[in-house]
Structure formats: C-alpha cells, structure tokens
Amino acid sequence: MDSLEAMRIFVSVATQSSFTEAARRMRLSPSVVTRSISQVEEKLGIVLLNRTTRSVQLTERGQIYLEDCKQILEDLEMAERRVRGEDAKPRGTLRVTAPVLLGRLYVLPIVNSLLHEHPALSIHLTLSDRNVHLFEEGVDVAVCVGELADSSLIAPTLGLATPVLVASPGYLQKRGVPASPVALSSHDIILFGGISSVNEWPFGADRKTVRVEPRLTVNGADAAITAAEAGVGIARTLSYQVWDAVHAERLTLVLQKFMAPPVPISVAYQARRIGSANVAIFVKAIREHFRANPLVQFDGAEAPVAINPAND
Structure with a gap:
C-alpha cells in the first residue's frame, strides 16, 4: 500500500x-x-x-x-x-453542514439549485444541531449560528438571528405570562442544545444570565418547538425557527423586551480552501440568497424587521 x-x-x-x-x-x-x-x-x-x-x-x-x-x-x-483545470468548474464532492432547521429552510434550496446547475458536482449535506469541527470531520463548508471559536476560519456573515422565548397560548393561559426573566423559575422550561446546551440563559444587552431548570431537554429545535406548541413549557429558540408558528398563533413570544442581542449566521470555511471551485460556488450562492432573502426578525414590539449584514 x-x-x-x-x-x-x-x-x-x-x-x-x-x-x-x-x-x-x-x-x-x-x-x-x-x-x-x-x-x-x-x-x-x-x-x-x-x-x-x-x-x-x-x-x-x-x-x-x-x-x-x-x-x-x-x-x-x-x-x-x-x-486538471478543475478550479474553473465545480466537480467532485462538496461536504456541507448546517443546523437542522436552518439547513432545511435555507440551505437545502441552495444545494438543490447548485446540483441542477453543475452536473459534475455532488454535495454531501449533513444537518445537525451539534457543533461540527471542520478539520476533524472533513467538512468543506459549515453554515453556523453564533460566534465562532476558531478564528482561523473565513466566515462572512449571512444574517442575524434573534434569540426568542416562546410558549403556546394554552400554556400561558394556564400558567400565566412571566413578567421578568427571574420569573422563569416558576415555569416549565424546554431546553435544546442547538442554541444553548447549558442552563444559563442570557438576557438584555449586557447578556446577564438567569439560571433555568429544564423540565424537558431535547437535542433539536424541531422537538423543542413541537413540545412548546403542545403546551409543555417555554422554549428558547431563534427567530427564524418560530416565525411561522408565531404568525399562525400556535406560539406566543415571551419576555421579548428582555431578550439578548441577535447572533450572527455565517458561512465558514478554511482559508486554504479559498481556491476551491466547489467552496467558492457554494459561498457565492448562499451569500446571494441571503442578500435577496434577508432573515426577518421580531423586534421589541413583535413586528417584523429585515436585518441583513450579508451586504457587507
């Protein structure tokens, strides 16, 4: 060998x-x-x-x-x-990872479009709410939520996602609406690892934390949102994850004026991959997509606001 x-x-x-x-x-x-x-x-x-x-x-x-x-x-x-002159034309396999809901809603349509446009390109898309380390797991591009710990990565910002607390109208009618973050101690809490794997939830511009004790812990946003809609408790999610549920009145925003600032959504890749045609075509496509379709936020008055740093 x-x-x-x-x-x-x-x-x-x-x-x-x-x-x-x-x-x-x-x-x-x-x-x-x-x-x-x-x-x-x-x-x-x-x-x-x-x-x-x-x-x-x-x-x-x-x-x-x-x-x-x-x-x-x-x-x-x-x-x-x-x-072989392949840098001019995408081909071979591109390995992409993204959080589950973000990947399904925003990344998969881009992947589908690229596969139609480039017959020689194959894409391995992994949707997971856990952190993926590019070097260790062979990923070419990662669509990430939150600040990146690895400063060696190139990671242009695509948009912002606002942390929000949500609960079903039925739950709030039964248990009452918390008036401040400290009141969460008397409520049932749903925790999932995609946004925070610890029991400390940040609030306000200074990100002061409040400790919560989850009654239900799950490993994905889908399960947390479904449980919240079923009246199990209050869940902390991201704005894009519950936009439809809030507007359909299956979920209600809670403690909106106390929420922490938005977190970035970025597309990250290793600096040495900057010459790869596969990486380049994906990064270009996803940045163009977010420029044309900026993430919509809930502001403090629960009104939609488009925020799009992808033009930077």
Whole structure:
C-alpha cells in the first residue's frame, strides 16, 4: 500500500475514532485498515493510536501526524485540481453542514439549485444541531449560528438571528405570562442544545444570565418547538425557527423586551480552501440568497424587521 493511501486510512480512522467505521466509509475490509495502521506505526517507530475495546484515541504524536497528513492530502488535492483545470468548474464532492432547521429552510434550496446547475458536482449535506469541527470531520463548508471559536476560519456573515422565548397560548393561559426573566423559575422550561446546551440563559444587552431548570431537554429545535406548541413549557429558540408558528398563533413570544442581542449566521470555511471551485460556488450562492432573502426578525414590539449584514 502506498504512503498516500496509508495516510488517507489513518486520517479516516483518527477522524471517526473507529477502525470499523473508517473501513465502512472507505469501502475497505477492517483487516486492511488495521494492517495499514500497524504498518505505518512500525515504519515510524511510534504509536499513533491508543486502542481499547471501546475506543480509539490519538496519542500526542498521532495528533501531530494527523495534522500533517491532512495538510499533505489537501495540498495534493488542490494541486491535482489546478493541473486538471478543475478550479474553473465545480466537480467532485462538496461536504456541507448546517443546523437542522436552518439547513432545511435555507440551505437545502441552495444545494438543490447548485446540483441542477453543475452536473459534475455532488454535495454531501449533513444537518445537525451539534457543533461540527471542520478539520476533524472533513467538512468543506459549515453554515453556523453564533460566534465562532476558531478564528482561523473565513466566515462572512449571512444574517442575524434573534434569540426568542416562546410558549403556546394554552400554556400561558394556564400558567400565566412571566413578567421578568427571574420569573422563569416558576415555569416549565424546554431546553435544546442547538442554541444553548447549558442552563444559563442570557438576557438584555449586557447578556446577564438567569439560571433555568429544564423540565424537558431535547437535542433539536424541531422537538423543542413541537413540545412548546403542545403546551409543555417555554422554549428558547431563534427567530427564524418560530416565525411561522408565531404568525399562525400556535406560539406566543415571551419576555421579548428582555431578550439578548441577535447572533450572527455565517458561512465558514478554511482559508486554504479559498481556491476551491466547489467552496467558492457554494459561498457565492448562499451569500446571494441571503442578500435577496434577508432573515426577518421580531423586534421589541413583535413586528417584523429585515436585518441583513450579508451586504457587507
């Protein structure tokens, strides 16, 4: 097995933390993957991966080798694309990730359009409300909500999403409308990880936090909104996620004048991918889409306001 293929196998095993999953994704037998890693470690004279019956973890030297392998493979891919003249025309696979509701409402239509326009392009779209690390999981482009911790990424802002609290009219009629954030302690709370995985909710321009005790915790906005519509409690979501439900009067805004400032929605990618035709065509398409269709917000008076930094 050549060195480049061995690098690809190592990167896949390290990224998936699993020999079996790496073998499945690369369409290789588990024995081939295991033997390849052993041969690399024997050649280097070091242990790259600590194996147990339950997990596969990188060693310190393994982490260094992983970063170098990714750089080498990416440089090779870019060199091959340039020499074939492929940068001028999107082709191959583009890996995109986005939060579930944002992806379904705003990203999937863009993906569909690009697939119609570029027959040689394939897109692997992953919709997930958990944070995805571009380097570790092989993602080319991520549509993100909130401030990005990785300052090395290029991340133009597409728009703003306002955090809002919502509950069903029936719940509020039964339990009353909270007059201030501290009153949430006497209400049933629905928590989901897509906007905040902790029990501290920020309020006001100074983002002062109030601790809440959830009665229901879910891992996605869809479930939180459905539970809120069913009268289970008060949920903290983002404006675009509940726009239709509020206007259909299935949900009512709560404590709107106390809410924290909007958070950015951005399209993020690695600086070294700036020359990729696939990344470039997606970023251009999504920025144009948000310029033409800015996210609509609820202001303090519960009226719609278009806010669109994508023109910057």
